[in-house]
Amino acid sequence: MKQSLLHKLKDTLAGNGLKVTHQRLVIFETIDGASNHPSAEQIYDKIRKKNPSISLGTIYKTLEVFVEKGLINRVNTPKGNMRYDGIMENHNHLYCLNTNEILDFKDEKLSEIISDYLKSKKINNFNIKDIRLHITGEKIDIDKKVNFDNN
């Protein structure tokens, strides 16, 4: 984990009267080091290997705190469960219906086009907090051609 991020985490916690615990450090590290937008359970499984006594409840509570304080993002999926994303820069996601992977789709220009368009439209009676493009489909793996049951 980059030193600057560690500082941000500690500062944010301290600034909110929250304690810097081992569990919080490890959970943050795990999300930051993951490129796969892990679920709470996946974070739990990964951490448990080195830290067998951590509990799933703590993972959930900690994720809640991190989301609330703007340290990570919660991502909802077509399957209905939640995933977590350490990248805070504005970006969108590709949802693979076959593998359940969430792939990052960073495109500042597109984000800008959409937000400019919405601004120009001046949606009445609605205070926009977040704009997110959900692109669902299927990842095409060039190397291995995979066959699925429902084809």
Add this chain to the structure above:
Amino acid sequence: MKQSLLHKLKDTLAGNGLKVTHQRLVIFETIDGASNHPSAEQIYDKIRKKNPSISLGTIYKTLEVFVEKGLINRVNTPKGNMRYDGIMENHNHLYCLNTNEILDFKDEKLSEIISDYLKSKKINNFNIKDIRLHITGEKIDIDKKVNFDNN
């Protein structure tokens, strides 16, 4: 319910070797007549008033069939639960974080801008099935000024 929609429902069911049951008619009618993107539970509650013996399991199974056959859309929400939408034309949603309402945001031009942009970008290794803009925020009610606990 419009006659054409009723026909579409019956034809789709019959065409797939599925039976046209009272429950299916009522569930379809309920979604079609709803402007609020109901959850399974909400559909259940509404139908139960006139149809006390219907079961929630049937609602879920029926919704699954309808979604599979392209008669309705399933919509996932920031809260994680699923909602159902009878409008099949391409459109986007505004998610109100205060009231949990889902408001329709129909804007063909925007949908076109986004899909054209993505086409021009030619995303490799991903076969796009659906593009959906999720706009989250807060509905502003002009008439009544509401105070929330967390202000």
Add this chain to the structure above:
DNA sequence: CTTGCTGCAAAAGGTTTGCAGCTCC
């Protein structure tokens, strides 16, 4: 009549909650 559907009830995920004991500051 036969296949598929319904209602019921149980089970399965995923997430939240309550609380006693422990940790950080």
Add this chain to the structure above:
DNA sequence: GGAGCTGCAAACCTTTTGCAGCAAG
């Protein structure tokens, strides 16, 4: 030392599943 956090287990909520009896074609 005291507020806040953790681990545990139970509870919760939404959705799925299995099955015996029932209804549609």
